[in-house]
Amino acid sequence: MADTREVAEKFIDRIEGLNFLEAFGMLAADGHYTVIGKTKASRTYNGRQDLFDNLIPLLSTFVEPPRLAFDRPVVDGDRAVLLAKGSGRGPTGPYDQPYYAFVTRVRGDEFVEIIEFMDTTMLETAIFGKKLVDA
Amino acid sequence: MADTKDIVRRFFDTLCSGDFERAFASMTADATWSVIGSTAVSGTLDKAGMLSRQVPMLASFKEPPVVGVDEIIAEGDRAVVLAHCKGVGPTGPYEQKRYAFVLRVRDGLVAEVVEYLDTVAVETAICGNRLIPA
Numbered sequence: 001m002a003d004t005r006e007v008a009e010k011f012i013d014r015i016e017g018l019n020f021l022e023a024f025g026m027l028a029a030d031g032h033y034t035v036i037g038k039t040k041a042s043r044t045y046n047g048r049q050d051l052f053d054n055l056i057p058l059l060s061t062f063v064e065p066p067r068l069a070f071d072r073p074v075v076d077g078d079r080a081v082l083l084a085k086g087s088g089r090g091p092t093g094p095y096d097q098p099y100y101a102f103v104t105r106v107r108g109d110e111f112v113e114i115i116e117f118m119d120t121t122m123l124e125t126a127i128f129g130k131k132l133v134d135a
Numbered sequence: 136m137a138d139t140k141d142i143v144r145r146f147f148d149t150l151c152s153g154d155f156e157r158a159f160a161s162m163t164a165d166a167t168w169s170v171i172g173s174t175a176v177s178g179t180l181d182k183a184g185m186l187s188r189q190v191p192m193l194a195s196f197k198e199p200p201v202v203g204v205d206e207i208i209a210e211g212d213r214a215v216v217l218a219h220c221k222g223v224g225p226t227g228p229y230e231q232k233r234y235a236f237v238l239r240v241r242d243g244l245v246a247e248v249v250e251y252l253d254t255v256a257v258e259t260a261i262c263g264n265r266l267i268p269a
Contacts, residue, residue: 036233037253074215074237076208081215083237092269099171101235101251103208103217117235117251119172121258124266131269132258135226 002109008073008080011104011111015068015084020059024051028110037120040128061127064089068100080104090126097122140207142240143214151202155190163246172254175262192261198223202234214238224260231256 002010007026014023025048027033033045033055041058045051068086075081084100097118105113124130142161149158159166159182168189169179176192193200200222208215218234235251258264 034233037255039255074208074210074213076210079208081208081235081237099169099249099251101215101237103215103235115233115235117171117233119254120256121172121174121254121266124255125269129269130266132264133267135259135263135265 004078004080004106005073005075007106007109007111008075008082008104010109011102012070012073012082012084016070018065018067020065021052021056024048024056026109026111027051027114028107028112031110031112031114033113034115036115036117037123039120039123041123042120058127061091062088062095063091066095066097078106080106092129093126095122095126138209139212139214139240140209142243142245143207143209143216143238144204146238146245147202147204147207147216147218147236151204153199155193156186159185161244163241163244166244166246166248168248168250170250170257171252172257174254174257176257177254195225195261196222196229197225200224200229212240214240226263227260229256229260 011023011026027048029048033051035042045055066086066088068084070082070084073080073082082102085098087096089095101117103115104111146158146161166182167179168185170177200220202218202220204216204218206217216236220231220234222229231252237249238245239247
């Protein structure tokens with residue numbers, strides 16, 4: 001059975017290699033994937049199928065997929081926190097995320113929990129076609 | 136020497152008590168605090184900036200933000216604090232159901248904090264902005 005760091009590093013290799021489907025396929029069938037905030041993509045996806053059916057299509061609209069580069073993960077027991085930065089081009093604007101964090105919990109060779117932290121305003125402008133104005 | 140998790144736990148206990156000056160005193164002289172995103176409060180502050188900009192920003196809340204720590208994950212000199220927060224900012228309700236603070240410690244002190252949060256909530260509750268279709 002893989003240990004926490006090995007699972008985290010496999011995920012990192014897949015994301016850095018732009019193999020997003022294989023990376024997200026590491027979520028357990030009964031795992032939970034949360035995108036923070038209140039964007040169209042933000043919620044907890046319950047199970048791998050929910051993730052593939054509902055989040056992946058939202059992210060498949062990138063004009064240039066985000067290329068991420070990771071730091072060494074912070075590993076503590078079954079927890080691994082994966083820190084990254086990256087950029088690409090969304091359907092409605094440049095996508096620049098100098099601070100990404102994936103907070104994960106590992107079970108066996110899968111993730112049972114992933115919480116994705118990023119600049120949610122960037123999601124809104126680059127993917128969902130919004131802009132900021134004075135209230 | 137105390138381990139990373141203990142140092143970070145004490146730091147957050149002090150922060151959550153509202154004693155910012157004592158919390159900042161437990162940071163290295165060259166410590167930095169970064170907030171992700173491109174909001175008016177995003178960017179990297181040194182210790183002087185924390186006191187001159189961050190503390191007044193927090194003081195501008197109509198109801199002070201109450202932060203609760205849920206978990207601390209640590210390895211070596213790095214720790215990740217998972218937390219939540221609720222209050223009322225100067226321009227609207229402020230809620231962060233999930234916060235992540237990534238810290239680095241050095242010589243028993245906090246040397247770096249990076250605050251990962253929902254930047255849209257910052258824009259609406261603190262900066263007085265809103266999102267509309269482009």
